[in-house]
Amino acid sequence: MSAWLTIVAAGIATFALRFTPARLLAGRPVSARWEQALDFIGPAAFTALAAPALVVAPATATPALARLAAVVVTVAVARATRSTAAALAVGMPTFWLLAALAAAG
Amino acid sequence: MLPLLLGVAPLGLIVGVQAAAADLPAGVGAATGVTIYGASAQLAAIDLLGRGVSPMIVVATVAVINVRLALYSAAMAPHWARIGTAQRVASAYLLVDPSYAVGLDGYRRSTSVAEGHVRYLAAGLTLWVGWQALITVGMTIGARVPAGLHLELAVPLCLLALVAQRVDSRRGATAVAVAGGVAVAAHGLPLATGLVAGILAGAAVAARSTPR
Numbered sequence: 001m002s003a004w005l006t007i008v009a010a011g012i013a014t015f016a017l018r019f020t021p022a023r024l025l026a027g028r029p030v031s032a033r034w035e036q037a038l039d040f041i042g043p044a045a046f047t048a049l050a051a052p053a054l055v056v057a058p059a060t061a062t063p064a065l066a067r068l069a070a071v072v073v074t075v076a077v078a079r080a081t082r083s084t085a086a087a088l089a090v091g092m093p094t095f096w097l098l099a100a101l102a103a104a105g
Numbered sequence: 106m107l108p109l110l111l112g113v114a115p116l117g118l119i120v121g122v123q124a125a126a127a128d129l130p131a132g133v134g135a136a137t138g139v140t141i142y143g144a145s146a147q148l149a150a151i152d153l154l155g156r157g158v159s160p161m162i163v164v165a166t167v168a169v170i171n172v173r174l175a176l177y178s179a180a181m182a183p184h185w186a187r188i189g190t191a192q193r194v195a196s197a198y199l200l201v202d203p204s205y206a207v208g209l210d211g212y213r214r215s216t217s218v219a220e221g222h223v224r225y226l227a228a229g230l231t232l233w234v235g236w237q238a239l240i241t242v243g244m245t246i247g248a249r250v251p252a253g254l255h256l257e258l259a260v261p262l263c264l265l266a267l268v269a270q271r272v273d274s275r276r277g278a279t280a281v282a283v284a285g286g287v288a289v290a291a292h293g294l295p296l297a298t299g300l301v302a303g304i305l306a307g308a309a310v311a312a313r314s315t316p317r
Contacts, residue, residue, distance in 0.1 A: 018197040047265070052289050082270055085115050088263055091266070
């Protein structure tokens with residue numbers, strides 16, 4: 001029950017942020033710094049979610065080298081192709097291949 | 106509309122994969138798509154709830170991640186000034202990064218506010234329906250793929266792939282590196298401190314290094 005209440009409360013908080021048209025900001029020029037900070041909440045949140053999932057247990061149950069290689073390959077393909085799907089389509093098999101080699105070796 | 110959906114497809118599927126893997130009551134993971142409706146906040150909520158973090162902290166973390174939506178809302182204010190309450194509620198509810206980008210562009214290209222609004226609502230609704238479907242498909246995939254394939258690793262890889270495309274300056278790279286480093290270093294601390302500290306540190310670095 002508590003989990004349901006939590007996501008409903010989180011939804012209400014989110015809706016308030018969407019609906020209340022930020023009266024303090026509306027009609028006023030937003031400073032470049034503030035805008036830059038808000039712009040980076042997205043990428044910062046993604047990285048802050050991703051990094052522990054790759055470095056902290058239970059991820060550590062998988063071969064470290066395979067994980068590292070998958071990260072490097074995924075980021076490189078994402079930058080080169082600008083396609084998330086392509087990055088994952090190369091990144092995950094990289095992990096599978098190296099993890100299988102690590103298990104065999 | 107199709108490019109819009111294709112763009113968010115990996116992320117929607119990943120939210121589903123994460124929801125399937127998390128230790129949550131049935132339906133809660135998928136329901137975040139309806140209540141929260143925003144990938145990063147959904148992923149954080151699912152992750153934290155699955156780890157048994159207290160509800161207040163989960164709500165606060167979601168709010169921190171979604172503060173940017175208030176800025177989008179402010180940017181939409183002139184376009185939404187003359188529409189009815191029901192439409193304004195719907196428009197606000199559908200406001201999220203892709204609908205904001207496409208919607209703002211639609212208002213600019215339209216000859217009237219009404220036409221722009223139709224474009225925004227059409228894009229927003231398509232995105233919403235597609236998003237719920239993607240989460241459902243992702244949950245199905247997540248539940249069926251053998252655990253030995255470690256599909257859960259696709260979640261952080263997908264997030265990093267998106268960050269890699271978005272960040273193309275040294276200052277941006279520094280900001281996300283700080284966010285990740287702080288999140289890892291503080292991961293063991295209670296109350297989801299690592300996640301929130303990582304986000305705020307990254308955003309602060311981005312703001313501090315902005316040339317004035």
